[in-house]
Each structure stands twice: as C-alpha cells, then as structure tokens.
Amino acid sequence: MSTEPVVIGKNIIEILTTGMYDNPLVIYREYVQNSVDAINQALSLELFQDVREGEINITVNPEKKYIEFYDNATGIPAKSSWNLLTSIADSTKDRNKHLGFRGIGRLAGLAYCEKLT
Numbered sequence: 001m002s003t004e005p006v007v008i009g010k011n012i013i014e015i016l017t018t019g020m021y022d023n024p025l026v027i028y029r030e031y032v033q034n035s036v037d038a039i040n041q042a043l044s045l046e047l048f049q050d051v052r053e054g055e056i057n058i059t060v061n062p063e064k065k066y067i068e069f070y071d072n073a074t075g076i077p078a079k080s081s082w083n084l085l086t087s088i089a090d091s092t093k094d095r096n097k098h099l100g101f102r103g104i105g106r107l108a109g110l111a112y113c114e115k116l117t
Helices: 012-016 026-044 078-086 105-112
Strands: 056-061 066-071
Touching: 026 056, 026 066, 026 105
Parallel strands: none
Antiparallel strands: 056 066
C-alpha cells in the first residue's frame, strides 16, 4: 500500500461543474431535486402528514442578479453542515429512493454564479 498523498488537481471543480452541467438551467433541477428529497425525508420522519405540506420556493431577482431556493423541509443540521457541504461525491442517499444521489448536484451553481451561499 502506498503512503504517498492523494493529489486532486485544480481542474476537479471545473469538471464537476461546467464539465457535467453545461446548461445553466440544470441548477433548477438539481436544487429542486434536493428539496424534494428533503420533503420526502420530512414525510418519512412524520414531520409532515401529507406531501402537500412541503413547499419549494424559487425567487429570481434579475435586478439584484440572484436566485434563491427555499424549502420548508428537514434542511442540514448546523453541526454537520461543513462536512456535508464540502464533501464531494460522498452522498449517503440511496439511488433507488432519492432523486439526487451522487453528492455533486449542489455544485452545479458554481459554474454559473459569482457567489454561492
């Protein structure tokens, strides 16, 4: 077994953004998929009684040049947010149960924005 460090090249983020998401409209699909998965998780945790309680709101403000995605589901716990959001392709989602499952969809916005928060 090698003891040499793993090297990840400087182009990995570009490959995972513009390389995979060559159409800026895919950010809507990726972020809505994450919201739907969170709503379904809320249903399975019995936080919602009916899927219709889940909300997904998308605000587009061309004057201020921003797009905001919001859902009222489970979210990400603050204590695990750093690890979840900085991990790449390390999703715990089941591809047979979830819409998003590769762990890279949230990166789609990086290719098309100046700031992603």
